[in-house]
Amino acid sequence: xxxxxxxxxxxxxxxxxxxxxxxxxxxxxxxxxxxxxxxxxxxxxxxxxxxxxxxxxxxxxxxxxxxxxxxxxxxxxxxxxxxxxxxxxxxxxxxxxxxxxxxxxxxxxxxxxxxxxxxxxxxxxxxxxxxxxxxxxxxxxxxxxxxxxxxxxxxxxxxxxxxxxxxxxxxxxxxxxxxxxxxxxxxxxxxxxxxxxxxxxxxxxxxxxx
Numbered sequence: 776x777x778x779x780x781x782x783x784x785x786x787x788x789x790x791x792x793x794x795x796x797x798x799x800x801x802x803x804x805x806x807x808x809x810x811x812x813x814x815x816x817x818x819x820x821x822x823x824x825x826x827x828x829x830x831x832x833x834x835x836x837x838x839x840x841x842x843x844x845x846x847x848x849x850x851x852x853x854x855x856x857x858x859x860x861x862x863x864x865x866x867x868x869x870x871x872x873x874x875x876x877x878x879x880x881x882x883x884x885x886x887x888x889x890x891x892x893x894x895x896x897x898x899x900x901x902x903x904x905x906x907x908x909x910x911x912x913x914x915x916x917x918x919x920x921x922x923x924x925x926x927x928x929x930x931x932x933x934x935x936x937x938x939x940x941x942x943x944x945x946x947x948x949x950x951x952x953x954x955x956x957x958x959x960x961x962x963x964x965x966x967x968x969x970x971x972x973x974x975x976x977x978x979x980x981x982x983x984x985x
Contacts, residue, residue, distance in 0.1 A: 788948045790954030798818055810851045813847065816843075823956060824953030849874050856967060888959035889952055913969045920969045
C-alpha cells in the first residue's frame with residue numbers, strides 16, 4: 776500500500792513467523808499467561824491480518840472482526856479492566872460503559888500500530904519501547920505481565936534482526952498486517968495486566984494522566 780515505505784517488494788513472512796512463534800507459546804503456557812478467550816482474540820487478530828496481507832479485505836469486515844477480537848480480550852481481562860475502570864472513571868460508572876471504552880481503546884490500538892507499520896523497524900521499535908517503559912516505570916508489575924512482556928519483546932527483537940537493513944544480509948522481511956495486529960493485541964493485553972493486575976496505585980503508574 777501507499778503507506779509502506781519500501782523501494783521494492785518485501786515479503787510479509789515476519790508476521791507469519793511472529794504468529795507461529797507467539798500463539799503456540801501462549802497456547803502451551805495456558806492460563807498461566809492468558810486465558811483462552813484472549814488467545815482466541817489474538818489468533819483472530821493474526822488471521823485477519825494475514826488474510827488482509829494475502830488479499831485486501833473489505834473495511835467493514837475488518838472493523839467487525841477487530842470488534843470481536845477486542846471483545847474477546849476484554850472478556851478475558853474483565854477483572855483487570857474493572858479495576859482500571861474503578862480507578863480512572865467516576866464512581867458508579869456502568870460496567871457496560873467501562874467495557875465499551877475498553878473495546879473502543881483496543882480497536883484504536885490495533886489500527887494505530889497497523890498504521891505506523893510503514894517503515895523498517897518502526898512498529899517493532901515502538902512495541903519494544905512501550906514494553907520497556909512499562910517494565911521500568913510501572914510500580915509492582917505482576918509476574919504474568921512481566922513474563923508476557925519478556926516473551927513478546929524476545930520475539931520482536933528476533934524479528935527486527937531480519938527487518939532492519941543490514942549490509943551483511945541481502946534480504947529483509949516485513950511483519951505486515953498479521954504481525955502488526957497480533958503485536959497490538961498483545962500490547963493491549965500487557966498494558967491491562969500491568970495496570971489492573973498489580974497492587975493499588977498501579978493504574979496511576981501506567982496511565983500518563985495519573
